[in-house]
Amino acid sequence: MSARSTTDHGPRTIEAGAPPARYARGWHCLGPAEKFKDGAPHEIEAFGTKLVVFQARDSGALHVLNTFCPHMGGNLAHGTVKGDALACPFHDWRWGGDGKCAGIPYAHRVPPRARTRAWRTLEENRQLFVWHDPQGAPPPEGVTIPRIEGAFSDEWSDWTWHTVRIDGANCREIVDNVVDMAHFFYVHNAFPTYFKNVFEGHVASQYMTSDPRADMTAADTLSAQGRLRSEASYYGPSYMIDHLWTETGGATVETVLVNCHYPVTPDSFVLQYGALVRKLPGMSDDEAAQAAAQAAEGLATGFEEDIAIWRAKTRIDNPLLCDQDGPVYQLRRWYEQFYVDVEDVRPEMTDRFEFEIDTERAVAVWRAEVAANLARRGTGTAAGAGK
Numbered sequence: 001m002s003a004r005s006t007t008d009h010g011p012r013t014i015e016a017g018a019p020p021a022r023y024a025r026g027w028h029c030l031g032p033a034e035k036f037k038d039g040a041p042h043e044i045e046a047f048g049t050k051l052v053v054f055q056a057r058d059s060g061a062l063h064v065l066n067t068f069c070p071h072m073g074g075n076l077a078h079g080t081v082k083g084d085a086l087a088c089p090f091h092d093w094r095w096g097g098d099g100k101c102a103g104i105p106y107a108h109r110v111p112p113r114a115r116t117r118a119w120r121t122l123e124e125n126r127q128l129f130v131w132h133d134p135q136g137a138p139p140p141e142g143v144t145i146p147r148i149e150g151a152f153s154d155e156w157s158d159w160t161w162h163t164v165r166i167d168g169a170n171c172r173e174i175v176d177n178v179v180d181m182a183h184f185f186y187v188h189n190a191f192p193t194y195f196k197n198v199f200e201g202h203v204a205s206q207y208m209t210s211d212p213r214a215d216m217t218a219a220d221t222l223s224a225q226g227r228l229r230s231e232a233s234y235y236g237p238s239y240m241i242d243h244l245w246t247e248t249g250g251a252t253v254e255t256v257l258v259n260c261h262y263p264v265t266p267d268s269f270v271l272q273y274g275a276l277v278r279k280l281p282g283m284s285d286d287e288a289a290q291a292a293a294q295a296a297e298g299l300a301t302g303f304e305e306d307i308a309i310w311r312a313k314t315r316i317d318n319p320l321l322c323d324q325d326g327p328v329y330q331l332r333r334w335y336e337q338f339y340v341d342v343e344d345v346r347p348e349m350t351d352r353f354e355f356e357i358d359t360e361r362a363v364a365v366w367r368a369e370v371a372a373n374l375a376r377r378g379t380g381t382a383a384g385a386g387k
């Protein structure tokens with residue numbers, strides 16, 4: 001963004017910058033809550049440290065603690081749940097979900113300062129969330145994870161769920177996708193015809209309509225069957241809910257996707273995603289599960305395409321944009337609010353911001369490209385998308 005690059009017309013120099021040294025403030029999804037309810041402690045590598053998740057046997061509540069025991073550094077993820085506490089495998093100190101030492105069987109008394117870090121948790125949408133704030137404050141009023149009604153309804157399928165660790169990229173890469181219309185055509189073989197972003201407070205939304213591509217097989221494109229309408233919002237830095245409506249054979253299939261991540265180190269993160277599908281009239285549970293699996297598979301393909309890009313690309317703090325690109329800088333300004341102290345959040349990070357891309361030029365060019373691809377293959381004269 002230096003003035004020099006616009007005045008001397010020299011080659012643009014990429015400013016790669018260093019990934020942030022801290023991790024975002026916000027709720028981070030650790031995965032399906034059920035996964036942690038098997039009676040065993042689970043180790044999670046996140047936020048540059050290690051956590052342990054366990055379910056209190058008596059209360060049934062899920063808790064998250066630092067995994068290393070403050071006594072002599074034992075790993076609590078290798079310990080055992082005893083009652084409502086987690087027992088360290090090293091000397092059997094018992095740690096409660098509130099972080100307090102609940103007992104030391106071989107000692108007369110528990111040292112009054114025997115306390116480890118307990119992380120604030122939330123169960124929503126059948127998933128477990130942990131609150132991360134480098135300043136140690138609780139979530140502000142209204143900063144929570146919205147309920148997805150389909151996750152609790154018999155009219156919807158169950159969640160599918162996938163987890164993949166991405167090494168060699170900071171999680172900002174995935175958030176950039178919120179404003180990146182053109183990559184949907186070039187990376188995901190979709191055909192966006194409408195694209196709008198709205199950022200406000202801790203929420204960043206993307207509204208998109210995408211048509212099928214006549215030059216792609218169903219397996220190769222995002223909107224395989226018919227027109228796809230998508231309303232996707234990040235609630236905080238890492239949890240996106242995407243409502244999708246796909247026209248297919250005269251019916252509209254309604255899907256909810258969750259796309260979320262938590263950082264492991266400044267240059268690695270764990271990406272997780274899952275899908276729910278509303279059952280069509282007469283659809284059996286099996287058919288709904290199949291439809292959800294299919295939606296998740298499409299999503300998996302999409303992420304594999306993104307991941308290939310992220311693994312090979314460089315970090316870039318000063319993207320060189322054209323008039324048909326989305327508001328990358330404004331999105332990053334929104335995203336910045338999660339990386340500064342609360343008192344340093346500026347109004348321009350949270351003020352409402354709207355931007356709709358005029359897709360006319362892109363749609364015309366992409367129609368021509370689709371037609372040329374078809375003509376090259378001698379497969380007819382259809383002129384692009386939506387037909």
Ligand code: FES
Nearest residue numbers: 069072074088091
């Ligand atoms: S290290 Fe955990 S009880 Fe000693």
Ligand SMILES: [Fe+2]
Nearest residue numbers: 177183187306
């Ligand atoms: Fe993408």
